[in-house]
Amino acid sequence: MDKVDTVIIGAGIIGLAAAERLSRSEGDILLVEKEPDFGRHCSSRNSEVIHSGIYYQPGSLKAGLCVEGNRALYSFLKEHGIKHKRCGKLVVAADEEEVPALHALKEKGERNGVEELLLLRGSEAAGMVPSLKAHAALFVPSTGIFDSHAVMRELERSARENGVLFAYDTEVTAVHPLPGGYRLSFNDEFEMESVRIINCAGLWSDRICEMAGMDVDTAGYRLHWNKGDYFKTARYRNFERLIYPLPDPKGIHLGIHTVSNLQGEVSFGPNSYYVSELDYKTDDSQRLSFVTAVRRYLDIDEGDVWPDMCGIRPKLQGPGDPERDFVIREESERGFPGFINLVGIESPGLTCCLSIANLLVHL
Ligand SMILES: Cc1cc2nc3c(=O)[nH]c(=O)nc-3n(C[C@H](O)[C@H](O)[C@H](O)COP(=O)(O)OP(=O)(O)OC[C@H]3O[C@@H](n4cnc5c(N)ncnc54)[C@H](O)[C@@H]3O)c2cc1C
Structure with missing residues (x-):
């Protein structure tokens, strides 16, 4: 042929x-x-997260396709008996100053058609994940993880x-x-x-x-290639929810968050930086920046994390765009x-x- x-x-x-x-x-x-x-x-x-659609500009392809894709993917996973967990996530405001951004994120999510979004006080969020440090949080129940x-x-x-x-x-x-x-x-x-x-x-x-x-x-x-590294930890296991900081205001990344796999293991990532070559190595040079980012919402020491894997994003958004x-x-x-x-x-x-x-x- x-x-x-x-x-x-x-x-x-x-x-x-x-x-x-x-x-x-x-x-x-x-x-x-x-x-x-x-x-x-x-x-x-990647993080194998089923996203809800809260982050993207209302009316964009990303917003519409994410909300529709979230529902379609859960149906597909159920229909084919593929492992997944609709665990939900907490987007955390670490202090009072971050609370308006949390409200804005909720409003954007609702405009995109994401359902059941709930603003929580820090103590309520810590009721869901006991080790969490949060001033306030947005609970997003439709987020999940799956075996991609x-x-x-x-x-x-x-x-x-x-x-x-x-x-x-x-x-x-x-x-x-x-x-x-x-x-x-x-x-x-x-x-x-x-x-x-x-x-x-x-x-x-x-x-x-x-x-x-x-x-x-x-x-x-x-396209601009944008790398994201992950660091693993043994200090935490079996988080009931994913934990995210507020996203980067320029929309480049979602912030270094917890990544839970279906076996309950926990890692953190991905960070974000532009690269010109395809190189899937992850080294230790990012350790301190990871620990600093994670400490905003969890106690963690430098000795608790080690480099794991990485991915590269095909971004149309170049540096400063x-x-x-x-x-x-x-x-x-x-x-x-x-x-x-x-x-x-x-x-x-x-x-x-x-x-x-x-x-x-x-x-
Ligand atoms: C760090 C990171 C974290 C992410 N986390 C999430 C997440 O949690 N949830 C989520 O929804 N999305 C996430 N994503 C995004 C998601 O991983 C991608 O959007 C998705 O995997 C893109 O799939 P794709 O098929 O377009 O690309 P790819 O999986 O890269 O496939 C493209 C294929 O094209 C092939 N190809 C290229 N050129 C040629 C050629 N000339 N001839 C033949 N074959 C060719 C390549 O070999 C490759 O296999 C993440 C991405 C990254 C990098």
């Missing part, structure tokens, strides 16, 4: 969800992934069953527009034609645009019919995987 209806580039959680959803109604679909297996980048280097690898495995299995072809170890190296479609070249010198391309290439999605001949800077699609929304767009207006871009799919991308896939059906 040298021609298909749709090529999806990238087997992260977004490409897999797109493949599974589109395979219910579309023709031949080929999913290509440069790594030997799915989920080797952003989709397996199991979700990816299920999406891949179901897409395969519906006839999607998977090509791992296959890197897209060139994209040429043709009348009525595109020709894609791969690292093994094989070529393929496709009517449609769905660009789910995560950290490299701007490069895929460039391969096709799009002017990435004019379009505003240039205003907050940016996801780009999810069919590019006919730029002269690329049938080319669907997903660029800047940073957090809450995991939460939005199913709602993004639904949006792709409409596009």
Whole structure:
């Protein structure tokens, strides 16, 4: 076969969800992934939090897709018996000065359609997590944690069953527009034609645009890589709720929060800094800044934490730039019919995987 209806580039959680959803109604679909297996980048280097939708600008794709994606993901997890916990989270105001920001966050969440948000006094919040230090807190019950690898495995299995072809170890190296479609070249010198391309290439999605001949800077699609490290602790276990500080006011990150896995282990992260290379090493140099950040809401000593893992965010927001929304767009207006871009799919991308896939059906 040298021609298909749709090529999806990238087997992260977004490409897999797109493949599974589109395979219910579309023709031949080929999913290509440069790594030997799915989920080797952003989709397996994150906090595995099901976000509620409180943080994002009302009316943005992030806000709408997060609220819809949160509900869709819980249903999917229940339907497929995948481990998860709707534990809720506490966003903490460490002192009186931070209380207005907590109120503003609640208001924004309510405008986005997030339900059951509750402002608590510090003592009430400490009733939920006894070791917590808080002046006040916002309780967000719809936040949770889940096994994202199991979700990816299920999406891949179901897409395969519906006839999607998977090509791992296959890197897209060139994209040429043709009348009525595109020709894609791969690292093994094989070529393929496709009517449609769905660009789910995560950290490299701007490069895929460039391969096709799009002017990435004019379009505003240039990605900035932003790294986030995690530090682990053995001092705490089995927190009933996730604990977050107030988010960065410029929207770059959510602040160093607790990360609980489904086994009850606790880590802290992610921090945030821009990088120019793909380097998944985490070292000890960030220890003091982690401890300082965590001490705002928990007692912790330097000896209680050690470097764990990290992830890299594909951000459209560069240093000093205003907050940016996801780009999810069919590019006919730029002269690329049938080319669907997903660029800047940073957090809450995991939460939005199913709602993004639904949006792709409409596009
Ligand atoms: C530190 C961190 C914490 C996060 N925490 C959360 C969270 O708690 N909750 C949440 O909802 N979201 C979170 N996110 C965001 C979430 O992880 C991402 O939005 C999501 O994983 C993006 O998935 P993706 O499929 O777009 O990208 P990826 O998983 O990166 O997949 C893209 C794939 O494309 C492939 N690819 C690239 N170029 C090519 C090519 N030329 N040819 C073939 N294949 C190619 C790559 O190899 C890769 O496998 C976090 C992200 C980070 C970095």
